[in-house]
Amino acid sequence: MAGAESAGHALELRGLSKRYGGFTAVDAVSLRVERGQFLTLLGPSGSGKTTILMMIAGFVAPGEGAVLLDGRDITALPPERRDFGMVFQGYALFPHMTVAENVAFPLRVRRLGRAAREEKVRAALDLVQLSGFADRRPSQLSGGQQQRVALARALVFDPDLLLLDEPLSALDRKLRAELQEELKALHRRIGRTFVSVTHDQEEALSLSDQVAILNHGRLVQLGPPEALYERPRTRFVAGFLGHSNFLRGTVREVAAAGSVVQAGGTRLLQRDEPGPPGATVLLSLRPEKIALLAEGEGAENAVAGSIAAWAYLGAGYSLSVATCDLGVLHVALPAWRAPIAPREGLPVRLGWSAEAAVPVLEDADAA
Template sequence: MSAPVAHALELRGLSKRYGSFIAVDAVSLRVDRGQFLTLLGPSGSGKTTILMAIAGFVAPSEGAVLLDGADITGLSPERRDFGMVFQGYALFPHMTVAENVAFPLRVRGLSRADRDARVRGALDLVQLAAFAGRRPSQLSGGQQQRVALARALVFDPALLLLDEPLSALDKKLRAELQDELKALHRRVGRTFVNVTHDQEEALSLSDQVAILNHGRLVQMGAPEALYERPRTRFVADFLGKSNFLQGTVREVGATGMALQAGATRLVQAGAAHPAPGRPALLSLRPEKIGLLAGAETAENEVAGTIASWAYLGAGYSLSVRTADLGEIRVALPAWRAPIAPREGLPVRLGWAADAAVPVLEDADAA
């Protein structure tokens, strides 16, 4: 395959309406050259419609699609020269692996010698050269996915578009192929745009994640930034698990604030806070909470009893009932858990002042 040429993609005010229904609502974003962007959101959030608009299969009602600054909104799909991997792979069952991969090259009129050389390179890239003579029915789901990737990359596309390419695989194989897809992205050096509703997949694969809900772009950023600093309750809740602690702001200082939730006082680090007397909402990840033993203390403490628990292999998941903060989920590493969990067991929870992050209610962020 030829030396990688990565391209930048930009969406400006992209909207798509079907009658009175707004599938995509004024979405603007940019994917830099060679980045891996994932469009993440629940069903009906608009992510697939955006991908189809990028590919040229859906005409936007408003807005523009730009490639390296040039407006390509009016270009037909074949003139955009984008590779695409569909959810069901869309392999031709009557063709061999090599013939499937060669198909886009035949359409483009390449000579037999050029086709053969490119197919060999593409199959080597996905480690399937030994399977060139097989048909799709003779391959596993993971191998079919890799054939679809090879076919999408064989003609050196300007972008690679991925429409939930791992969703048909079981959990273990999906995790393995996430690693392969990430390594493939590094090797080919091109710009990838992926669609998924799987949060772990988005965090694992992406340089940037765009979180969508009801057709709108809610927040976009690097996976770690989105997970650690969600802007809204929806983002915190959708991207992983979170506890939501509600209180009233009592004190505000240069480095943090104090909240009151019933008889419980909470301290929260950070610079931007509501004014005293205003309500505040904190997002607290379960893995950032510890169990306090004996005279051990923490900046934030609350007592409760274990309402339910589950053993997950690597850790325990606890649901702890508290008087002022409701039920709090706690994730504990199993190998060093300070207790043997059981329902009704009294426990003390503790977390640091910078463990939680203030978030907006979704209505307030609209």
């Protein structure tokens, strides 16, 4: 198989759109994937992510826009001439073929000689750690092993690009987490450009160099996972990528030390400048950035409340705390040596730093 130094190809989408009658599935999406990057298209059902993947693969023709590979327009190129590998949600293995025969299938279609074909199949199975499974049939494999066979088949012919359509969705949670690590390590080893589709936020954060968040066919925000999580641009992004509390208030003061936002009877210190005095602002505050304050302990922002509901999640507690001015705040509390034993009605004080919350746009404003 080709080395990592020559494996990556740059992909660019320019104004890609697709309509079905009066329904717009994809609306003027433009983005670029650099050589060797792992891009994930993330969004809820009906957001357009799978349609975009199918347009990249060539199975769906765009109504408008272009698909470019290394600057070359391939929009009109049929799928079989794009030389892209693809892993489908259900793996699509041939049940009557052995593992080796499944992996060799793309090479047989390309009329590669037997000796070269066998060498490439061995290398591909080694790559996905299935070298001892060549003579088995798909029915004799676990879900995780079938996924590896599908990966080997998609990589065996040294494709220009690897496309993955919900590749881990059929696996249980534990196996999915293990395969995420393996897929990420595989991407690093071979250096190819990967484009994946998922609706699983944790999977997108774990695997990707870049995440494109889609909603109603539009690209809402594109960036590295850390940037999207820590600095969401809109309410939709903050709420879809993880969990968030939303605090609405009015800017009262703007100073070098930060802005003061009035939310009901509570004054919040905000390090980012969310807007000019008098502006109505919306702040996103992640549950894990809120701390429980001990008696007498201060914080840049503090509010009193009582536990309305709680749940034990193993590594931590999920608390819903009712406050007078800010509504119900959701708090992620580590369970190890937790400062309280949660119970409904328990009075608590919450605190967070002025950097913890970030201003976000209402989704109508972002459009």
